Amino acid sequence: MTEEENSSQDTGQQEEEAPKFLRGSALSIFHSDRHEDFMALLFAMAVALGVYVTIK
């Protein structure tokens, strides 16, 4: 699946260098994979609703 590389890569990298971003992680603007999953779900629902309403 699209993967939680951020959490794990962060775990490895943060021991050696300071994080570049104070929010989110190295590979995501969201603070957790679960948060990103829900945002993807929200975005997908919005697209689906838009398509449902506008396309015959």
Add this chain to the structure above:
Amino acid sequence: MVYTKKHPALLIMGVIFVAMAFMADTGAMEGLIGFLKNKKYVGEMVGMGYAFGGIAVIIGLWHMFGDHKEGTADYYLSTVAGAIFILLVAMLVRWHLAPFIAVISKGLGPVMGAKYLHQVLGLNYVVLGILAGIIIVNVFKIPEWAENGVRLSRLGLKTGVILLGTLYSLGELASLGKLSALMVGFFVLGAVGMVLWIGRRRNIPNSMAAVLSAGMGVCGVSATVAAAPVVNAKAVEIAYTIGTILLWGVGCMFLFPVVGHMLDLGYIQFGAWAGTGILNSAQVAGAALAYQPDGIETLKVAEIFNITRVLFLPIIVLWLALWYVKHEQDENAVKVNVGKVIFEKFPVFVLGFILMFALSSTGVFAPAQHYKGKYFDNDVKASKMLKDEEVATLSAEGGKLQRADRKEAVARTAENKKVMSIADETLLRGIYNAKILSKDANKVIKKATKAVRKTAGKIKKFRQWITLLFAFGLTGLGMQITFAAMKQAGGQPLVIGGIVGTTKAVAALIVILMFVRETI
């Protein structure tokens, strides 16, 4: 920390998008479009160019001249620059670079059967987009103003996977589901067991073997992350596993389509193979789209296999927990709650895919029995009925079929010069996928089945969204593959991962070649 940079880049990119849209709209690019033979993208150039260009210009002006203070608005609006940067690269590749390479490749003539070099090597907008991303991050580095937004690429991929659910219907998933569950179950459990066994023989730490087995067996990085706390894996072990998986996946992403074309695999065969053999969903999508850049059938099959694989995650995590406890016997190991880890780490967007699939199966987006976004309607125009010579081709080859139901379906189609029922259409589709008949007869079958399939407007729109989201996500993914991360895959994990990954890929290919064409 203020994330927004006072930089003209976003404004300039917006102007470029709008200019491209204007030129495509007014015909100013006709010469270029004629040379590149990319007329099919003109609609995208105009629609997306104006839409994204407009957004980029407005927010770009705010980036340049606005007063930026630390906060949520600054944080999220600063991502627009990176997102537009990825989109611009992805769309320049899709609209211009990929067609240019296709023109050059066609100029060289066919190199493998009727296929051209760019088709054999899979050099389409998907692969070229990822390559462009890799080159940008490793040669030029990601510009500072784009860094925050580049982190949106995975959101695009996840959204694309969720929307992919709209393209499935219950009947289609049920027929593929049995096959995918059987195959994936066999190969996931086999790969996990093999890594654990080799890991013990090579004396790597149990925690290292366990995370690597989860990564190589189930679902790439998410499985690694889910299994890591269960087996008390160290950060360096997680990093090594991820490096191995990504490096393996990058190799597969380029190699699988080449092998697939050499063996002339059908879309279902290739989708099943990619979904079983490649570990990372983005790379599965990359390989599937590289194999079939102008359609989505391969991607759909690959994603079904891919998502079936994720469903094994709780089982594998449980297995690894038990295995680790048994082998480690470390009294100091921190106790973890396996159920809690599964609950916390299971990717929710997979549930989103299932939700969209459920909605699609109810007939909200297309008639409930739709197949690949199309539905059956045999009120066919005279021009789309089979011609006499096509009927003759079909009738002559019908005798080759062994199954009586298939023979009857072919005979009915030939007699009426069109497909008469959904059942017949399903049988004909099976014959086509199995490649039992000659290419000429298959062409006739394809024409007949195509004529009775009407495209649902909503599904067509979903396809466009999915293509956009995957182009965006995969180009952004390329921008996150650094040579340093790839080097992390060195040593034992790479050797073990390579052995297990290759064994799984080859065994899956053999199984698919032997059984899949007969099963579907």
